[in-house]
Amino acid sequence: MTKSYYAGMEVDAQCGRCKTETRHRVLTITDGVPEKLICAACASVHKFKPERVRAEAPSSGRSSRTTQASPKRASSSPSQFQHLMISERAGAIAKPYCKGTNWEAGMWIDHPSFGLGKIQHKSGRKIEVLFQSGLKTLMAL
16 A cells, blocks of 8 residues: 655654654655655755665675665656646636635635645635645735
8 A cells, every 4th residue: 555645744754954863744745755845853845755665685695785766756747736736627716816815725826926726724814725836824814
């Protein structure tokens, strides 16, 4: 069974700056695989490195170290965000972003900097929006 990831999900991963395994938040995803993470401890942004599985050493007596390579991602296939955007025809129903608009979860917005995004959650005067570049928190009415 393949592990599923989503933007905003928290995962434990190795941090290059902290030099230890720390809690990270997924920023961007491509084809269901995290692309960029942000460290909760030092706030550094880096690429996702999947856990490597070590295979058993061959019985020939040689101590060769083998690891399982990360799966190749097809660059031409659309991301989950693009599939969602196409299936819901988001470009046709997206409203331009404005702080004064009363936003609700599930609505599509068109932001001048981030592009099309879908509102995931509204909390008070803030909304969490999933853009192709990742999860962003914006001000709302």
